[in-house]
Amino acid sequence: MLLLLQTALELGLISSLTVLALFLSYSMLNVCDLSTDGCFTLGATVGAVVALSGHPYLAILAAMGAGILSGFITALLQTKMGISSLLSGIIVNTALYSVNIGIMGNASVLNMNKTETVFTKMKGLLAGSFLAGQYKLAVILLAVILVAVFLYFFLKTRLGLAIRATGNNPDMVRSSSINPAFTTIVGLCVANAFTGLSGCLMAQAQKSVNIDIGSGMVTVALASLLIGQSFFQKGRIGGKMIGVIIGSFLFRLVYTIALSFNMPAYLLKAISSVIVVIAISGPYLKQQLPNLIRKWRSGNAGRNPGKEEI
Amino acid sequence: MLDIQHISKTFYPGTVNEKKAITDLSLHVEKGDFISIIGANGAGKSTLFNCIAGVFLTDSGTIMLDGEDITMVPEYIRSRKIGRIFQNPVLGTAPDMSIGENLALACGKGGWLSTVSKKEKLAFREKLASLDMCLEDRMDHPVGLLSGGQRQVIALIMSTYNPPSLLMLDEHTAALDPATSEKVLTLTQDIVAENQLTCLMITHNMQSALSLGNRTLMMDQGNIIYDVKGPEREKTTVSDLMTLFKERSGKALDNDRMLLEK
Ligand SMILES: Nc1ncnc2c1ncn2[C@@H]1O[C@H](COP(=O)(O)OP(=O)(O)O)[C@@H](O)[C@H]1O
Ligand SMILES: [Mg+2]
Numbered sequence: 001m002l003l004l005l006q007t008a009l010e011l012g013l014i015s016s017l018t019v020l021a022l023f024l025s026y027s028m029l030n031v032c033d034l035s036t037d038g039c040f041t042l043g044a045t046v047g048a049v050v051a052l053s054g055h056p057y058l059a060i061l062a063a064m065g066a067g068i069l070s071g072f073i074t075a076l077l078q079t080k081m082g083i084s085s086l087l088s089g090i091i092v093n094t095a096l097y098s099v100n101i102g103i104m105g106n107a108s109v110l111n112m113n114k115t116e117t118v119f120t121k122m123k124g125l126l127a128g129s130f131l132a133g134q135y136k137l138a139v140i141l142l143a144v145i146l147v148a149v150f151l152y153f154f155l156k157t158r159l160g161l162a163i164r165a166t167g168n169n170p171d172m173v174r175s176s177s178i179n180p181a182f183t184t185i186v187g188l189c190v191a192n193a194f195t196g197l198s199g200c201l202m203a204q205a206q207k208s209v210n211i212d213i214g215s216g217m218v219t220v221a222l223a224s225l226l227i228g229q230s231f232f233q234k235g236r237i238g239g240k241m242i243g244v245i246i247g248s249f250l251f252r253l254v255y256t257i258a259l260s261f262n263m264p265a266y267l268l269k270a271i272s273s274v275i276v277v278i279a280i281s282g283p284y285l286k287q288q289l290p291n292l293i294r295k296w297r298s299g300n301a302g303r304n305p306g307k308e309e310i
Numbered sequence: 311m312l313d314i315q316h317i318s319k320t321f322y323p324g325t326v327n328e329k330k331a332i333t334d335l336s337l338h339v340e341k342g343d344f345i346s347i348i349g350a351n352g353a354g355k356s357t358l359f360n361c362i363a364g365v366f367l368t369d370s371g372t373i374m375l376d377g378e379d380i381t382m383v384p385e386y387i388r389s390r391k392i393g394r395i396f397q398n399p400v401l402g403t404a405p406d407m408s409i410g411e412n413l414a415l416a417c418g419k420g421g422w423l424s425t426v427s428k429k430e431k432l433a434f435r436e437k438l439a440s441l442d443m444c445l446e447d448r449m450d451h452p453v454g455l456l457s458g459g460q461r462q463v464i465a466l467i468m469s470t471y472n473p474p475s476l477l478m479l480d481e482h483t484a485a486l487d488p489a490t491s492e493k494v495l496t497l498t499q500d501i502v503a504e505n506q507l508t509c510l511m512i513t514h515n516m517q518s519a520l521s522l523g524n525r526t527l528m529m530d531q532g533n534i535i536y537d538v539k540g541p542e543r544e545k546t547t548v549s550d551l552m553t554l555f556k557e558r559s560g561k562a563l564d565n566d567r568m569l570l571e572k
Binding site: 156157158159161162164165168171172173175176178179180 | 405
C-alpha cells in the first residue's frame with residue numbers, strides 16, 4: 001500500500017507539471033493546447049538524448065528549451081498565420097511525432113538504464129542519509145515547487161495579469177494597449193516549457209523513453225486539472241495551483257488503486273476521457289436538466305387524452 | 311490633435327450584403343474638445359470610433375493623432391493614446407480578475423515583469439474611495455460580481471488613470487438605469503474636466519448631447535450632416551436638432567428613445 005502511494009505520488013507530481021502547464025494555457029489563457037502530447041514526448045526525447053550524451057543537468061534545460069520552441073511555433077500559427085488554436089495544436093502535435101522519432105535517431109525507444117540523470121545524481125547525493133530511498137521524490141518535489149513558485153509570481157506580474165486578461169476578455173485586452181498575440185505567445189512558451197520538463201522527468205524517472213510516452217497526456221492532465229479545480233473553485237491563484245497539483249496526485253492515486261484491483265493498465269486513457277467529459281459537461285447537463293424534465297413532462301402530457309380528437 | 315481626412319469604410323464589399331458604413335468622412339478635433347455625437351441607429355457612429363481606434367483599417371483616407379499618421383497602426387498600439395468605453399459594461403473589464411488586478415493591468419506603470427507596488431495599491435484605493443461607491447473595500451472581489459454601473463465606473467477609471475490623448479465613449483451610459491447613468495455621466499464630466507481630456511461621446515440623449523461638451527455632431531448614413539459649436543450651439547434646442555435632422559436626412563429621427571429622453 002505504501003508503495004502504491006509512493007508511485008502515485010511520484011507519477012502524480014511529475015504529471016502535475018503538465019497540469020500546471022494546462023492551468024496556464026487552458027485555465028488562464030483560454031487556449032486548449034493540443035500539442036501537449038507531442039511536447040511532453042519532445043521533452044522526454046530531448047532530455048534523454050542530452051542525458052545519454054553525458055549532460056544530466058543540461059538535459060533538463062534542453063527539454064524545457066525544446067518545449068519553449070514548440071510552444072512558440074504553436075502560438076505563432078494561431079496568432080500570426082490565421083490557423084485556429086485547436087488546429088495549430090494538432091498540426092504541431094503531428095509534426096512533433098516525426099521530430100521525436102528523428103531526435104531518437106530513427107528509433108522509437110531509448111534506454112537510459114545506465115545513464116546519469118538528475119535522479120542518479122540525487123541518489124548519489126542522498127546516499128547514506130535517511131532520505132536515501134526517496135531520491136526520486138526529492139527531485140520531483142524540487143521541480144514542482146520551483147515551477148509552482150515561479151508560476152505563482154509570474155502570474156502576479158503585469159505580463160501575467162495581461163495573459164490572464166487575454167484569456168478572460170480579449171476585447172478588453174485589445175483596447176488596452178496589450179498585444180494579445182504577444183501574451184498568447186509568451187503564455188504558450190512558458191506552458192510548454194513546463195510540459196517539456198514534465199516529459200523529461202517522466203522519461204528519466206522510468207529510465208526509458210518510447211514514442212508513446214506522451215500519448216493522451218493532454219486528456220490525463222486535463223482530467224487532473226478539472227478534478228483539482230472542482231475542489232478549489234473559489235480561492236485565489238495560489239490555492240487553485242495547489243488544488244490542481246493535488247488533483248493530479250488524486251487522479252494517479254485512484255488510478256493506481258484501480259490497477260491494484262486488477263484493472264487493466266490500458267484503461268487509463270479511457271478513464272481520463274470519461275472524467276474530462278463528466279467534469280466539463282456535468283455542469284452543462286445539470287443546467288439543462290430542468291428543461292429536459294419539462295420537455296419530457298409536456299411531451300407525456302401531449303400524448304394523453306384528447307389527442308385523437310384533434 | 312485628431313485629424314481625419316476622407317475616410318471610408320465598406321463592410322462586405324462586392325457582395326449582396328455590401329454596407330457602406332462610413333462614406334468620405336472628414337473631421338478635425340482640437341485639443342481639449344469635448345464633442346457629443348448623435349444620429350440614428352446604423353448611422354455609422356460606432357464604426358467611426360472603430361476606425362479611429364483601429365479595430366479595423368479604413369478602406370481609404372488618413373487618420374492623424376497628435377501629429378502622427380496612425381492610419382495603418384494596429385489597434386493595440388493606438389490604444390496607448392486612446393481610451394475607450396463601450397455601451398456594454400462587459401467589454402471594458404476582465405470579469406474573473408479582481409478590481410485590484412484589473413486596475414493594476416490598466417494603470418500599472420512598470421515593465422512587463424514588474425508587480426504592483428504597495429504605493430500603487432494605495433493609490434488605487436484612494437482613487438476608488440474618492441468615488442464614494444464603497445468599491446475600495448472590494449479590491450479583491452472579481453469584477454464579474456459588480457453591477458453594470460460599477461463595472462462601467464471601473465472601466466472609466468481604467469481608461470483614464472493614465473490620461474489618454476483621446477477618450478471615446480460609445481453610449482457608455484445607455485445600458486444603465488437612469489440614476490446610475492446620471493452618476494456615471496457626472497463622473498465622466500469630472501474626469502474629463504480634471505484631466506482636460508479630448509473626448510468624443512456618442513449619446514442617444516439629445517439633451518446631454520447639447521448640454522455636455524463644446525461641440526455637437528450629427529451623423530447620418532456614414533457622414534457628418536450637422537456640426538455645431540460656440541454661440542450657435544448655445545441657442546440650439548432639442549427640437550431644433552429634430553427639425554434639422556429631418557431636413558438634412560430627409561426622414562424623421564426614428565429613434566423613440568431620443569424623443570422620450572429630453
Ligand atoms: N463589424 C461589422 N461588420 C459588418 N457590418 C457592420 C459592422 N459594424 C457595423 N456594421 C454596419 O455598419 C452600419 C453602421 O453601424 P454602426 O456604426 O454600428 O452604427 P451606429 O453606431 O451609428 O448605430 C450598420 O448598418 C451596421 O450593420
Ligand atoms: Mg453604435
